[in-house]
Amino acid sequence: MSSLNLLVVTPYLVLAGTAVVVMLVSTFSKSHALLLWLTGAGLAGTFASVLVAAASPDRRATALLRIDDYALYFTGLVVVITTAVVFLSYSYLGRTERQRSDYYVLMLLAALGGSILIASTHFASLFLGLEILSVSLYGLISYPRARVQAIEAGLKYLVLAATTAAFLLLGMALIYAVTGFMSLRELAGFAGQATGWDALTYRIGIGLVLAGIGFKLAVVPFHLWTPDVYQGAPAPVAAFVATVSKGAVLVLLLRYIGEVDLAKGGVLAMILSAVAYASMIGGNLLALMQQNVKRLLAYSSIAHMGYMLVALVAGGSSSRIAVAFYLSVYSVSLATAFGVIAVLSRPKDEAESLDVYRGMIRKRPVLASIFTASLLSLAGIPLTAGFLGKFFIVRAGAGSALWGLIAILAITSAMSLYYYLRVIVVVFADEQGVERTRGAGPASRRMGGRLAAVTLSSMTAITIFLGVYPDPLIRLINAVAAAAG
Secondary structure (H helix, E strand, O other), X not given: OXXXXXXXXXXXXXXXXXXXXXXXXXXXXXXXXXXXXXXXXXXXHHHHHXXXXXXXXXXXXXXXXXXXXXXXXXXXXXXXXXXXXXXXXXXXXXXXXXXXXXXXXXXXHXXXXXXXXXXXXXXXXXXXXXXXXXXXXXXXXXOOOOOHHHHHHHHHHHHHHHHHHHHHHHHHHXXXXXXXXXXXHHHHHHOOXXXXXXXXXXXXXXXXXXXXXXXXXXXXXXXXXXXXXXXXXXXXXXXXXXXXHHHHHHHHHHHHHOOOOOOOOHHHHHHHHHHHHHXXXXXXXXXXXXXXXXXXXXXXXXXXXHHHHHHHXXXXXHHHHHHHHHHHHHHHHHHHHHHHHHHHOEOOEOOOEHHHHOOHHHHOHHHHHHHHHHHHHHHOOOOOHHHHHHHHHHHHHHHXXXXXXXXXXXXXXXXXXXXXXXXXHHHOOOOOOOHHHHHHOHHHHOHHHHHHHHHHHHHHHHHHHHHHOOHXXXXXXXXXXXXXX
């Protein structure tokens, strides 16, 4: 590998190296602030190396990874969201945990796994990235050892990940037995060539792999684990699972779909369409009945995955643009909402109940405004980035005449207004909520509170800015989508 090729994989090397450095430093120093800034410096270095790799004219690195502009864009998004989650975690860990060093190591490794998954073009790198991500999430979800709900959520996710790995490995084995290769591009080309028993075996293998991916995306009917894990996991970790973990798997699926002509691959198009229908309807209907804010966001995330599947079914360059924009704004908005939950959470007791947020506009007006903006963006209200995200999804679907999917998207989006606005009404209610909301006050005067405030304010500003003036991000996405096409 030449020095230039090595430069292209620098983002992965920096992420892995930062995890090692943080782990080694934590054996000599227990300074929480030092570990935070080492992690932040490593993530900043990773983002800088993404920019350097993007400027490199030679992207040849390994047959297992395709490090094109599209992969680098989503790797940058992973780094940005991970940085926000890390900064939000500082004050959260300061209030709830005594042991904090392992958390940052696991977060860096999870980001590394997601980044590898995004660039994967081979079953070997796919499985490696997925396992690095999953194993890290086991520890992150169950990190608060004093909370029974967290341990339970970690065990449930462990069972889920083991099931997913079994589906994926069996599917990969069947596919390899028939085709003799494991490259995603070669597999896409093989789709219409198999006949007889080979065709049946191949389709079973593809079905098992798609089922494994469905579990990770938490789309219907593979969604049952989602609310329990989101409720039990620490709020910053739930934000990471809902954005980085799901987003990396979605980009991987988009990578494979990009090699297949869905207009000719009727079975795959029908499967994805059916899952999109079920996810949009099921996710929103289940969210309507929730009084727990974390479970509400969990079910709504299922619906958002269904929205993005509409763009995947549409295919073409408009699909890549729509998914890139929607995933970007969805990640920022959802991470902001979970960030507010993290700020309000107390030791052994997360801010889950709607009663916690009652009358918050009077006690914490800035935090209430941030929470409201994030929910409005998730609902797709105009002048927020979420509205434009849904516009691009609809445009991609209309370009492929997916009128049924578009109709369900419009109906379920209107349905989602009810449960998002219900939370906002509680935030602006005259009655006072539970006293615990005042417990977050002193934290705002410490470094962790200030860091959380700056992070949440910055993400809210991005949400509003992209809703009013999205041109810079659209131009960037158009450029990377054209290069990927």
